[in-house]
Amino acid sequence: MKYVARRQMLKGLGLAGLTLALPGGVLAATSQELASEGLARLQEGKTAQALTALKEAAKLDPANAWVFNLLGRTYHLSGQPRLAVENFRLALRIDPADGYSRMMLDVLAQHPLPPAPAEKPIKSKRLSPLEEQARDELSAFAKTGKAASKRLLLIDPGHGGADKGVTGTTGLAEKDLTLEVASLLASELNAASGFRAMLTRQADYAVPLWARKAQADLFGAELMISLHCGASLPGYAGVEIYSHSGTASDPEANAVAELENGVLRFERVQPPVLTEPASQRGLLGAWRARSGERRGKELADALVIQLSPPAPLAPGHARQAPLGVLDGPRCPCMLIELGFLSNAQEEKALKGKDFQAALASSLAQGLTRILG
Incomplete structure (x- = not known):
């Protein structure tokens, strides 16, 4: 079969976390490729598709600050500030030099976060130290959000x-x-x-x-x-x-x-090239x-x-x-x-x-x- 660029083959399939079978074996989407697809969907305003790709990217590489940065942006644009804050916090913990995540946390801090939805505890899941620290910070952040009147x-x-x-x-x-x-x-x-x-x-x-x-x-x-x-x-x-x-x-x-x-x-x-809604x-x-x-x-x-x-x-x-x-x-x-x-x-x-x-x-x- 003719050679097709890896990124083009994975476009669309990567959004569902699928793999592409080739005569030489199985070619799986990498975290970076899924993150790139998520960014592309985000720039097109397709937040649901962006979340699908980015969540899969986070599973493949839980130490990738860029993935959590993009998840924060996507949740923010889809009207979910609590999840946006959570992911921006994770991005900063992985990469303290992530200036965009720091700026967005400051933006979101101007309004108190909505209450967290009630969730049933999952006994079988043990949080990692990173997740525990992020959870504690999120709880404190929600209580001390800056007044919107400023x-x-x-x-x-x-x-x-x-x-x-x-x-x-x-x-x-x-x-x-x-x-x-x-x-x-x-x-x-x-x-x-x-x-x-x-x-x-x-x-x-x-x-x-x-x-x-x-x-x-x-x-x-x-x-x-x-x-x-x-x-x-x-x-x-x-x-x-x-x-x-x-x-x-x-x-x-x-x-x-x-x-x-x-x-x-x-x-x-040079400024980033973004596709405006x-x-x-x-x-x-x-x-x-x-x-x-x-x-x-x-x-x-x-x-x-x-x-x-x-x-x-x-x-x-x-x-x-x-x-x-x-x-x-x-x-x-x-x-x-x-x-x-x-x-x-x-x-x-x-x-x-x-x-x-x-x-x-x-x-x-x-x-x-x-x-x-």
Whole structure:
């Protein structure tokens, strides 16, 4: 018989855990092949078929963190948060570096888990130490789920790693300043009732633009705020607030977009190619994008009015530009230029720790006012 690729022969058969008989013997689906088939079905929105393949993969290889990661995603999409948490926990126990499972556990922690269904004890089955630890963690997790009333704001400290961003004449790097102010802003917002803030990065390392945007959807953020510092012609000063638009509102906004989008040259990791469900495409997807842009502009316009930054910074303008970091998330987004490092007076002020704290406090107050 003609040679047929192994993966193609197992497509479909692997979903039922079957084997394929060949003249040379029996060819069985491996855990990795079943996991790949499960991922394919998951991307097509066929969660029942994905679960069939992934459960079989877990039986074949109970130490494969990727399989349990995919099981967690599938259970989450099929509306079974308790089982999703259980599998994400198992994935993390096998591979503590599984960042996706850690992120999804944080997402699911924003809502208390539903009560576990009553089950008859199976005396003949003895849990492994790993299963016992996961069961105990799941029980504690269900009791301490974070309140759903907390409104999540995602704060993105611009640049990082090899990408320093703008550097002032005294050596102040944009990537360091944005991280400092973002950390202070997160503390201010977390201290305010009803809000919870998270950062897209917490140290000096590179995060691709697509990963920053993806976190907004993964965490279910209400608003994403990307912090930056400008560099422009002499005379420009103050805080500038941008929302996303396919067309820049003015030449200065277009120049800012070209500068900020230039970080793409530092990115070595490309975004995963995912098949979106039909509900995310077409008219509904376009409507969501327009709605997010409209809301982002409304919030940017409102923040300019409410913001009272410390001197010598002054409220600037609300502008629109085709900024890559703001293009894509379902939630409204804004980019805030925390002054201009090309302005000697502003750079000197921005280096001060007390000034950074005052700036973060003014931003937190402005954001809490416009969000109500």
